[in-house]
Structure formats: C-alpha cells, structure tokens
Amino acid sequence: MASRLTTFGNDLYTGKRSFDFVAKRKLWFIIVGALVLISILIPVVRGGFNLGIEFRGGSQFQITGVSDAETQPATDAVASVVPDAVAHVTIVGGGSGVRVQTDQLTTAETKDVATALEDAYDVTEADVSSSFIGPVWGADITRQTIQGLLVFLLLAAVGMALYFRTWKMSLAAIVALLVDLVITSGVYAASGFEVTPAAIIGLLTILAYSLYDTVVVFDKIRENTQEDVVETKRTFAESVNLAVNQTLVRSINTSVIAALPVASILFIGAFALGADTLRDISLALLIGILVGTWSTVFLAAPLYSMLREGEKNVKKHDAKVRSIRERTAADAAPAEEITV
Amino acid sequence: MAKSTPVKKAWRSLSWLGAIVIALVAINTAAVLWGGGSWTPKLALDLEGGTQIILAPKLETGQTVTDEQLTQAVSIIRQRVDASGVSEAEISTQGGSNIVVAIPGELDEETKNRIQSSAKLELRPVLLAGAPSDSSVGGDASASPTPSPTESLRATPTVSPTNGSDTNWITPALQAEYDSFDCSSDEAATTNAAPADVPLVTCDTTGTVKYLLGPVEVDGADIKDATNGQETNQQGASTGRWVVNLTFNDQGTKDFGEVSQRLYGLTATPPLNQFAFVIDGQVLSAPTMNGVITDGKPSISGSFDQESSKALADQLKFGALPISFTVQSSETITATLGSSQLLSGLIAGLIGLLLVFGYSLFQYRLLGTVTIVSLLVAGVITYLTLCILSWYQGYRLSLAGVAGVIVAIGFTADSFIVYFERVRDELRDGRVLGSAVEAGWKRALRTVYASKATNLLAAIVLFVIAVGSVKGFAVTLGITTVIDVIIVVLFTHPMLQLLAQTRFFSSGHPLSGLDPSALGAVYRGRAEFRTSAQLTAAKAASSSREAAKRQTIAERKAAEAAALDASGGSKPAKSAASAPSASGDISKNGKES
Numbered sequence: 014m015a016s017r018l019t020t021f022g023n024d025l026y027t028g029k030r031s032f033d034f035v036a037k038r039k040l041w042f043i044i045v046g047a048l049v050l051i052s053i054l055i056p057v058v059r060g061g062f063n064l065g066i067e068f069r070g071g072s073q074f075q076i077t078g079v080s081d082a083e084t085q086p087a088t089d090a091v092a093s094v095v096p097d098a099v100a101h102v103t104i105v106g107g108g109s110g111v112r113v114q115t116d117q118l119t120t121a122e123t124k125d126v127a128t129a130l131e132d133a134y135d136v137t138e139a140d141v142s143s144s145f146i147g148p149v150w151g152a153d154i155t156r157q158t159i160q161g162l163l164v165f166l167l168l169a170a171v172g173m174a175l176y177f178r179t180w181k182m183s184l185a186a187i188v189a190l191l192v193d194l195v196i197t198s199g200v201y202a203a204s205g206f207e208v209t210p211a212a213i214i215g216l217l218t219i220l221a222y223s224l225y226d227t228v229v230v231f232d233k234i235r236e237n238t239q240e241d242v243v244e245t246k247r248t249f250a251e252s253v254n255l256a257v258n259q260t261l262v263r264s265i266n267t268s269v270i271a272a273l274p275v276a277s278i279l280f281i282g283a284f285a286l287g288a289d290t291l292r293d294i295s296l297a298l299l300i301g302i303l304v305g306t307w308s309t310v311f312l313a314a315p316l317y318s319m320l321r322e323g324e325k326n327v328k329k330h331d332a333k334v335r336s337i338r339e340r341t342a343a344d345a346a347p348a349e350e351i352t353v
Numbered sequence: 354m355a356k357s358t359p360v361k362k363a364w365r366s367l368s369w370l371g372a373i374v375i376a377l378v379a380i381n382t383a384a385v386l387w388g389g390g391s392w393t394p395k396l397a398l399d400l401e402g403g404t405q406i407i408l409a410p411k412l413e414t415g416q417t418v419t420d421e422q423l424t425q426a427v428s429i430i431r432q433r434v435d436a437s438g439v440s441e442a443e444i445s446t447q448g449g450s451n452i453v454v455a456i457p458g459e460l461d462e463e464t465k466n467r468i469q470s471s472a473k474l475e476l477r478p479v480l481l482a483g484a485p486s487d488s489s490v491g492g493d494a495s496a497s498p499t500p501s502p503t504e505s506l507r508a509t510p511t512v513s514p515t516n517g518s519d520t521n522w523i524t525p526a527l528q529a530e531y532d533s534f535d536c537s538s539d540e541a542a543t544t545n546a547a548p549a550d551v552p553l554v555t556c557d558t559t560g561t562v563k564y565l566l567g568p569v570e571v572d573g574a575d576i577k578d579a580t581n582g583q584e585t586n587q588q589g590a591s592t593g594r595w596v597v598n599l600t601f602n603d604q605g606t607k608d609f610g611e612v613s614q615r616l617y618g619l620t621a622t623p624p625l626n627q628f629a630f631v632i633d634g635q636v637l638s639a640p641t642m643n644g645v646i647t648d649g650k651p652s653i654s655g656s657f658d659q660e661s662s663k664a665l666a667d668q669l670k671f672g673a674l675p676i677s678f679t680v681q682s683s684e685t686i687t688a689t690l691g692s693s694q695l696l697s698g699l700i701a702g703l704i705g706l707l708l709v710f711g712y713s714l715f716q717y718r719l720l721g722t723v724t725i726v727s728l729l730v731a732g733v734i735t736y737l738t739l740c741i742l743s744w745y746q747g748y749r750l751s752l753a754g755v756a757g758v759i760v761a762i763g764f765t766a767d768s769f770i771v772y773f774e775r776v777r778d779e780l781r782d783g784r785v786l787g788s789a790v791e792a793g794w795k796r797a798l799r800t801v802y803a804s805k806a807t808n809l810l811a812a813i814v815l816f817v818i819a820v821g822s823v824k825g826f827a828v829t830l831g832i833t834t835v836i837d838v839i840i841v842v843l844f845t846h847p848m849l850q851l852l853a854q855t856r857f858f859s860s861g862h863p864l865s866g867l868d869p870s871a872l873g874a875v876y877r878g879r880a881e882f883r884t885s886a887q888l889t890a891a892k893a894a895s896s897s898r899e900a901a902k903r904q905t906i907a908e909r910k911a912a913e914a915a916a917l918d919a920s921g922g923s924k925p926a927k928s929a930a931s932a933p934s935a936s937g938d939i940s941k942n943g944k945e946s
Contacts, residue, residue: 022774023872026781073447084687104687105405112405112686146453147446153428154821161818165811172810176803214753214826218760221811221830225764228804229771236796263767263774266716270770271763273712274705278759282701291698294756302763 022262028255035254038315045312049192052199062198065207066101066114066148072123073146074113075105079134086133087113094125099207114146150210158213162220166190169224177235181320186227189313193223196308197301204296211294219301226267227309233260234314248331253318257310268306275299359791360854363847370730370843377737381744390744394736395457397441397751397825400695402687403457408469408678410450418450422675427452430468431820432671437467437664438747441825452678457749460683463660471633471677472668474573476609477553478518478616479627479639481531481565518615518625522552522567536560557636559656564636566629570612575605579669581662584654595657597666599650606649616642630655632665633677690752698752702759709762717773719857720866723848724769731765731840738832746828753822754829761833764808768841772797773866776849780872786853786861794846801841808834 024030034041056062076087084102091100091113101114111134118126127141134140170183177183197219201212234256238249247255275298283292321327384390395401408430410418423446430452434442443455454468514521523531536556549569556563578600583591601609612628619625620642629639630653638655657665709728713721735758742748776793784792812831815823852858861868 019872022777023781026778070445101689103402103689106684110684144448146448147423147427149443149445150821151424151427151431151445153424153431154819154823157818157820158815158823161815161823164818165814168814169807169810172806210822211753211756214822215756217811217815217823217826218757218830221808222760222764224807224811225767225804228807229767229800232800232803259778260774263770266712266770266774267763267767269712270709270766271760273708274702274759274762275756277705277708278698278701278756281704282697291694291701291752291756294753298756298760302760 025258025261028258031254031258032261033254034257034310035250035315035318038319041311041315045192045308048199049195052196052202055199056202059202059205062202062208063205065209066099066116066146067150067210068148068208069117070146070148071114071116072118072126073144074111074115074127074130075142075144076111076113076130076134076136076140077109077142078136078140079109079111082108082111082134084111087111087130090129090133091115091126094129095122117145150213158217162217173228173231177231179321182231182235182317185313185317185320186224186231188316189227189308190220190223192312193219193301193305193308196304197297200300201297206293206296209293212297215294215297215301218298219305222271222302223305223308226264226306227313230257230260230264230309230314231317233257234317245330245334245337248334249321249327250318250331253314257314261310264306264310268303271302271306272299275302359787359850363850366843366847370839370847373839373843374730374734374737377734377741381737381740384741384744388744390740392740394739394750395743395748396688396695397749397754398443398455398457398688399690399751400688401457401749402685402689403455404460404683405686406454406456406460406465406468406683407447407681408452408454409681411677411679418676420449423450423452426674426676426678428820429671429674430454433467433667434464435820435824436667436671437464440747440749441751441822444821451681455686460680463664465680467664467668469678469680470668471674472573472665473633473673474576474669475549475569475631476571476612477566477569477629477631478612479564479624479629480518480520480523480552480567482562482624482627482639484562516615518567518619520625523565527552527554527565530554531563531565534563536563553631553634555631555634555636557639558632562636562639564629564639566631566636570628571601571605571608573669573673575601575608576669576672577602577605579666581657581659581666584652594654595659595662596652596654597657597662597669598652599669601649603649606647609649609651610645610647613642613644613646617645637665695752695755698755702755705759706762709766713766716866718864718866719862720773723845723852724766724773726848727769727840727845728762728765730844731836734836734839735761735833738836742828742832748828749825751822751825754825757826757829758833761829761837764833765837765840768797768801768805768837769845771800772841772845772849775800776867777872780861780867786859786867789867790846790849790853794849798842801838805834805838 021030074087076082082104084104087102088100091098095115095118098115098118103112103114104110105112111130113126113130115126123143127138127143130136130141131138166187170180170187173183173186174180194216197216201208206212234253237247237252237256237259240252275295278291279295279299283295322331381390381392385392412418427444427446431442431444434440434444434454434456440457442457443453445453447453456464531554534554534556549572551568553566554564555566576599580598581595582598584594584596586592616626616628623641624639627639627641630637638653640654653665706728710721710725713724715721717724739748739750743750772793775797776789779789779793780786808830812827812834815827816831819827858865858867
C-alpha cells in the first residue's frame with residue numbers, strides 16, 4: 014500500500030534505518046577529494062577548456078551581394094577547409110549578405126575559407142571580406158561577473174552565519190559550493206564541449222542551486238541540533254546525521270524532479286532533435302544539479318559536524334549523552350549496540 | 354470555530370493570488386492596447402536576431418585607436434546599453450578599430466545616440482556669453498567691434514590668470530575668435546574642442562547662445578553617480594522640469610565647492626557667476642551660481658524630457674568614451690540559433706515537464722496534482738511577468754533564459770516537496786491532517802524563506818554588479834524565485850488547507866499521499882508501539898520521547914485520555930475523520946475529543 018520510498022522515508026524519519034553520512038565522513042571526503050582532483054586534472058591534461066569564439070574572438074567573413082542567402086553553404090564551406098572549426102553563420106541585411114564567424118584561423122586558412130565561400134555563394138572575390146573579431150564575452154563581463162560572485166558569496170556567508178547563528182555552516186556550505194563548481198567544470202571539460210556563454214550561465218545557475226539545496230538541509234540540521242540543547246538522547250553528530258536522513262527523501266525527490274526536465278533537454282533536445290546549442294547549458298545544469306544535491310548530503314553536512322564536534326559545549330553535551338546512554342543500556346538488558 | 358479559520362485564511366490567500374493574476378493580465382492587456390506590448394515575451398538576439406551596428410571611431414588624420422581605448426569603449430557602451438533595459442546586447446570589436454554592437458530589434462535614434470556619443474563632460478566657468486550675433490553681453494568684456502581673427506593678435510595673457518574666472522584669460526585673439534564665432538557655421542561643429550587647461554569658445558546645444566569659457570574646473574571623471582529626476586524648488590515641490598543630478602567623488606566635491614564659492618562671490622559681475630556644463634564641446638546649460646554648493650551634488654537642467662535626461666545620466670554615470678564613434682552601417686541579422694533550436698528546446702522541456710508530473714503523481718499520489726496545478730499556475734504567472742517585463746523593461750528571453758525557466762521548475766517543485774515532507778513528518782508524529790498541515794507549514798515556510806533568500810540574494814547582487822547576459826540571467830533567477838514564493842504561500846498552502854478538510858484526504862485515503870498508516874504514524878498509543886515495533890528498546894524509547902516532545906499540550910492531553918479509555922490502538926481523530934478508514938489495519942473509532 015505504501016510506496017517503498019514512503020516506507021523508506023518513514024524508517025529514515027524515525028531513525029529505524031539510517032545511513033552513516035556523518036560517521037563515515039572520512040570515506041566521503043576521500044571520494045570527494047578524488048573527484049575534485051580528477052576534475053582539476055582533466056582540463057590540465059586536455060590542455061585547458063575549449064573556449065568558444067565568444068570568449069577568444071576569431072575570424073569573421075562577410076559576404077555581400079548574395080541573392081536569397083542560406084546558412085548551410087557557409088557551414089559546409091568552412092568545414093571543407095577547417096573540419097573541426099565551429100562556424101556561426103548569420104544572415105545579414107534581410108538575405109543579401111552572410112556573416113560567418115569561426116575560431117581564429119591562420120592566414121592561409123583564411124584565404125582558403127574565403128575562396129570556398131566565394132564558390133559556395135557564387136560571388137566574386139571582392140564580395141567576401143575577412144576581419145578579426147574580438148570576444149563578445151569580453152574581459153569586462155568576466156571581471157564584473159567574478160566581482161558579483163565574490164560579493165554574493167560574502168553576503169551569502171554572512172547571511173547564513175546570522176541565520177544559522179554559526180559561521181561554520183557558512184563555511185561548510187561554501188566549501189560544498191566550490192566543490193560543485195569544480196566537479197561540474199571538470200565533467201564539462203571531460204565532455205570536450207565548447208565553453209559558451211550559455212554554459213557559464215548554466216554554471217551560475219548551479220551556484221545558486223547548490224547553495225539553495227544546502228540551506229534546505231542545514232535548516233533541518235539547525236532544527237534538530239537546537240533540540241539537543243534541552244534533549245540528551247543524541248550526540249551532535251547523530252543529530253546532524255538524523256537531519257540528513259530525515260531530509261533524504263526530499264533530496265532524492267528534488268534531485269529527480271529538477272534533473273528530469275534538464276535531462277530531457279540534454280538527451281531529447283540535443284541528441285535526438287539535434288539542437289546542439291542546448292547541450293552546453295543542459296549538460297552543465299544536469300551535472301550541477303546532481304552534484305549540488307549530493308554534495309550537501311555527503312560533504313556539507315559531515316563537514317559541518319566535524320567543524321562543530323571539537324567545540325567545548327558540543328563535547329560536553331556528547332559526553333553527557335553517552336553517559337546517559339550507558340545507564341539506559343545497563344537498565345534495558347540485554348544491552349544492544351546502538352548504530353546511528 | 355477553530356476549524357473554519359484555516360479555511361477562511363485559505364480562501365483569502367487564493368483571492369490574493371487571483372487578484373495578482375488579474376492585475377498581471379490587466380497590466381499586459383493595457384500594454385498591448387496602448388503601449389505596444391505583446392502577449393508573447395520578446396526574444397533575445399540568439400533566438401530572434403536583430404540589428405548589427407558597426408561603429409567607426411571619429412579620428413583626425415594620423416590619429417589611431419589603441420586596443421586599450423577600444424576595450425574601454427566596449428565596456429562603457431555595454432554599460433550604457435544595459436542601463437536602457439535587459440536586452441542582452443552583444444558588443445565586440447572588429448578588425449582592431451571598429452566596435453560591433455548587436456541589439457535585438459531595431460536601432461532607434463535614442464539608442465544610436467546613447468551608444469555613439471562620447472559624453473565627455475566638462476565644467477567650465479563662463480567668461481563671456483552672448484547671442485551668436487556680434488552683440489556680446491559680457492559684463493567686463495571690453496567689446497571691440499567687428500575684428501576678424503588675425504594671426505597678429507596676442508594669444509597669450511599678459512598677466513597670468515589667477516583662477517578660472519579671471520578675465521585675464523581673454524586675450525585679444527580669443528576675444529576676436531569669440532566675436533566672430535557663428536554657432537550655425539561648420540566651424541562651430543569642429544572647433545569646439547579645446548585642451549582642458551585653456552579657454553574654449555563654443556555655443557549651447559540649441560545654437561542660440563555663444564560662450565567664451567574658462568579652463569576646465571571639474572570634469573566627468575570625478576562623477577560618482579548620475580541620476581535623472583524632476584527638479585524640485587525650495588519648497589520641495591516638483592517643478593516638472595527634468596534634470597540630471599550629479600554626485601561627485603571627494604576630489605570633484607572639493608573642486609566644485611571651490612568653484613562654487615568663487616563664482617558666488619562674483620554675483621555682482623555677470624556672467625562671471627555662471628558656470629557651464631559642457632558635453633562633447635557643447636554647452637548643455639550654464640546656470641548662475643545661486644549659492645555655495647559644498648555637498649558636491651549639482652544638477653544639470655536643460656531642455657530635457659524623461660528619456661533624454663535618463664540617457665544623459667546613464668552616459669555620465671558610466672564615464673565618457675575615450676573616443677567618439679559614428680554609426681558606419683546598421684543591418685538586420687538573423688538569429689544565431691535557428692528557430693528550430695528553440696522549438697526543440699521547448700519540446701524537450703515539455704516532455705521533461707510531463708516526466709515531472711508523472712513522478713509527482715507516483716511519489717505523492719493525489720497530492721501530486723497539487724504540485725502539478727501549482728507548477729501550472731507558476732507557469733502562467735511567469736509567462737505574464739515576462740511579457741510585462743519585455744514591454745516595460747526591454748527584457749529579452751534568450752536560450753539561456755529559457756533554460757533558466759525550465760530549471761526553475763525544479764526550484765519551485767522543491768518548495769512543495771519540502772512542504773509535503775514536513776507535513777508527512779508531522780503525520781508520522783501522529784498529528785491529524787489539519788494540524789499536521791499547519792505545523793508542517795510553519796516549519797517548511799522558514800526553510801523555504803531561508804533558501805529562497807539565498808537565490809534572491811544571488812539574483813540581486815548579480816543584477817547590480819554583472820553586465821551583459823549575466824544580468825539577463827539574474828533577472829530570470831529573481832523573477833522565478835519571487836514567483837515561487839508567491840505560489841507556495843498563496844496557492845500550494847491554501848490548497849492543502851482546503852484539501853485537509855475533505856474526507857478523502859483527512860481520512861488518509863491510501864491514494865491521497867497523506868495516509869498516516871502508510872506513513873507509519875509513530876504515535877498511536879505508546880503501548881502498542883513498544884510491543885509491535887521491531888526496534889531496540891532504547892530506540893523505541895527515544896522515538897516515543899521524540900513523538901511526545903513534538904505534541905502540543907492539547908494533543909498530549911487527548912492522547913492520555915485516549916490511552917485511558919481505549920485499549921490502545923486508537924488515536925484522537927477529529928470529526929471529519931470519523932468515517933472508517935480505508936486502511937484497515939487500525940480501527941479509528943472517531944471519538945469526539
């Protein structure tokens with residue numbers, strides 16, 4: 014009658030079933046560390062990111078005097094000279110001209126492409142002009158974006174510290190956020206997709222999502238650990254772990270629901286329907302949503318617990334819990350091991 | 354009646370939501386009818402194409418443009434274009450000297466002016482002013498009639514001037530140039546540039562007054578901020594005239610204060626008490642100094658309307674272009690991504706949405722329909738908001754924006770999931786549905802507010818600081834976050850409050866998604882729990898403590914009463930739940946408590 018996930022949720026809620034997110038943190042940290050390392054190494058090994066024309070600038074060809082222009086001949090012409098170049102073709106002036114933008118070409122390639130374009134559109138040499146174009150995503154955009162991010166992270170860290178009444182949650186959340194960004198970028202680098210402004214926007218979305226998800230789980234942790242002040246049935250680490258387990262069904266549901274539309278765009282839109290410009294942003298988003306959700310569970314929460322466990326009050330509380338527990342266990346024979 | 358209160362509240366919330374939707378529809382209808390709005394959001398460059406403008410620098414012979422100047426110009430033009438709305442223009446350089454600006458839609462005169470003029474602001478004291486004819490109205494000016502400028506006239510002051518208002522600046526050569534200056538001649542258009550440390554002869558923008566101005570006292574580089582607004586008189590009432598309000602930085606404030614003090618002291622000798630705001634070599638306005646301005650906040654008046662004052666304020670705020678540009682060509686361009694891409698994206702998004710619906714129903718049974726309807730309502734409000742913003746703010750939906758809206762489905766659905774899970778938690782603790790909804794809501798709302806606040810913070814910070822397409826992203830994120838909160842507060846929660854009153858949900862029908870027995874309500878008589886659960890004694894004790902702790906006093910009392918007169922296994926149920934439960938494993942006797 015009850016769906017399996019509901020029963021699962023019940024057990025997680027009561028603590029009947031529990032995953033050791035906090036206790037086994039060393040294992041998770043090692044896995045996360047390895048993933049981060051790989052994510053950093055991939056772009057290094059592959060020789061950096063495959064930045065698009067929008068970031069580096071490139072070559073531009075302008076063809077005039079065309080009658081009823083189409084984009085396909087230009088794409089083919091560029092591919093015939095430089096097979097791996099990305100060509101952005103735009104019709105200019107209501108069909109009388111074509112604008113072709115490609116990665117930066119050598120002088121010889123430029124000449125060949127110009128000739129190929131002449132043939133493709135059946136125009137004379139004078140109708141094809143080539144020039145260099147600067148990046149659309151200039152250094153100023155990057156600078157302003159990074160500035161914005163730093164201000165945001167600072168304000169978010171201060172805001173979380175005030176809301177949760179501890180800066181350690183801010184620290185754990187920001188660490189998880191950075192890990193999300195590094196891993197998402199790493200997977201993106203591994204895919205070899207061209208980095209476009211859309212992909213950067215995707216990465217920014219992930220940034221917002223990652224922090225959002227962490228706040229949701231941390232709010233439950235806050236609730237549970239607040240109870241600890243008056244209750245003595247759980248150690249601090251156990252309270253954190255219980256909170257993560259209690260929100261686990263939410264984490265599963267949210268990551269599935271958030272990932273479904275994005276995965277649909279990536280697989281149906283980009284691969285089946287052939288909208289390849291959609292794949293940059295949807296890949297960044299899909300990876301980011303999954304990593305963002307699970308880094309909260311496996312990294313942010315255990316890290317927070319680790320940061321707090323050394324505190325005097327927390328230590329005192331934990332010791333009290335343990336001594337009470339020993340007494341209770343002695344009462345309720347046979348004593349059983351308590352696994353949380 | 355205790356029970357009717359949530360119902361009343363729910364209807365009130367739903368009415369508010371209805372009012373919001375009606376207001377949005379009304380605003381957009383009005384925009385479509387009278388303001389050139391549309392029932393579809395405008396699309397950005399990548400989806401719809403637009404106009405490509407090539408700007409060539411205005412150079413004198415032999416002058417070249419450096420890369421640095423070009424980069425700076427691109428950055429300033431970008432800020433100016435951004436300030437006119439969130440249109441996600443693309444701006445880059447071409448061939449090492451030109452600037453290419455691609456904007457969605459068509460190039461209008463205002464945008465053209467906004468991007469091409471340098472907007473170099475200089476504040477110069479007025480030495481002489483007069484009609485463009487040869488009758489000058491200078492106070493101290495010893496007007497010598499009809500001299501034509503000749504090389505023989507002395508061009509350097511005999512006595513070196515002590516300050517900008519010193520009439521010793523007026524050499525015979527300058528006087529001659531001023532006297533013969535004709536505002537309408539070609540000469541006026543080309544010669545009105547002078548180095549900052551020497552006087553300048555020029556006219557105002559309308560060509561009705563000519564000026565001989567002292568050296569630059571304060572320039573545009575010292576402007577910290579510029580806004581447009583309506584002028585207010587001394588009583589604080591608006592005069593209806595549009596002005597540009599400047600705020601200088603510390604240096605500018607100091608310099609301006611000194612000038613102000615000096616000019617105010619010259620009130621007896623007009624026009625020496627006037628100072629001129631010179632933009633790109635032409636005098637925009639030349640007010641008299643009516644007091645000493647030491648706060649560094651003068652305002653420029655002129656023949657402004659709202660639009661032109663805003664354009665100038667934006668230009669001044671982001672600084673002058675290192676060089677002026679002229680529009681060399683302007684052509685329409687097609688979308689960089691074909692419309693087929695948008696269609697593919699929308700189809701894929703729709704399939705994704707259906708999958709989300711399916712998953713919600715699977716996970717939350719009938720409660721999933723609340724998610725679905727909430728998402729649909731959120732979709733309608735988002736769509737209307739985008740239409741209105743397109744019209745009002747020049748917002749353009751790009752492909753990245755479409756993806757952002759699709760991702761927002763996840764964000765929005767998460768608010769519902771957080772909420773539903775909290776309600777389920779409360780049910781697990783043994784609350785009846787009505788109170789579980791209220792208690793779960795209280796806890797969920799806090800989480801929802803806290804987490805959405807981070808998103809909103811990201812949106813606001815990026816909107817203020819970032820430029821270009823990142824700004825567009827910030828708008829999308831901000832809109833979807835706010836709408837998300839509106840929906841969960843004004844729709845999802847009220848719906849749940851109302852549904853909690855229905856027999857189907859309150860009796861915990863297995864298909865409702867809120868079946869207490871399926872949720873394994875922890876507390877339904879502690880005695881039964883201890884014997885039946887396969888838990889360790891310690892765990893059972895801890896769980897029941899947990900459950901007991903979470904009860905309200907009323908519930909605890911009811912529970913104690915129930916434990917007394919029922920032989921375990923019955924729980925206090927409210928009258929709405931008095932029908933025999935469909936789940937047969939527990940007998941709910943439906944007592945009036």
